[in-house]
Amino acid sequence: MLYDLLRFDLGNWRPKQIYKTAALIEHKAYSLRGLDAWIETMLQEGSLPYGGFDGYPNRSLTKDLTEHAKQFDRYTNDNLVPRKLKKLFGVEPFGSGTARGWKFPPLPECRKLWEARNGGRWDWLHEINEWQRRRRS
Numbered sequence: 314m315l316y317d318l319l320r321f322d323l324g325n326w327r328p329k330q331i332y333k334t335a336a337l338i339e340h341k342a343y344s345l346r347g348l349d350a351w352i353e354t355m356l357q358e359g360s361l362p363y364g365g366f367d368g369y370p371n372r373s374l375t376k377d378l379t380e381h382a383k384q385f386d387r388y389t390n391d392n393l394v395p396r397k398l399k400k401l402f403g404v405e406p407f408g409s410g411t412a413r414g415w416k417f418p419p420l421p422e423c424r425k426l427w428e429a430r431n432g433g434r435w436d437w438l439h440e441i442n443e444w445q446r447r448r449r450s
Contacts, residue, residue, distance in 0.1 A: 338433045338435060338436065341431055342435070347386035348382060348385065348389060348393070348394070348397050351381070351382045352397070352398075352427070356423060357437065357439065358439070358445070358447075359420055359441040359443075360447040361373035361377075361444060361447065362378055362380065363377040363447060370443065370444040370445060371416060371417045371420075372407060372416050374414040375391055375394065375395060375413050375415065379391050398417075401430060402422075403418065419442075419443070420443055421442055
């Protein structure tokens with residue numbers, strides 16, 4: 314049998330080829346942890362933690378982002394959150410003094426960057442095209 318298997322023509326099939334299916338994307342979504350789960354939640358909701366400075370729903374303060382991220386990763390801090398967001402979305406800083414925060418690209422662009430990072434078409438639950446303003450509880 315080994316003789317036959319070694320001579321079997323596999324054509325273009327490669328064992329390391331990963332097929333990008335809807336099930337694979339679903340599996341990736343279920344296995345998200347920490348800051349990745351937090352970011353995916355923000356993208357699904359289309360809103361930033363307490364974002365929306367008078368007509369700027371794409372902005373959020375660092376302290377608010379970190380506070381919200383700690384619900385998903387209790388070990389995160391004011392340095393890890395911006396570093397992750399800069400790497401993934403290229404967020405830009407705004408403000409000075411104690412009111413420092415981050416300006417995010419448009420929501421559709423952030424979602425495309427997320428899909429590119431995770432290798433496939435993500436299942437967005439809400440088809441919205443702009444960041445929404447989230448109110449404090």
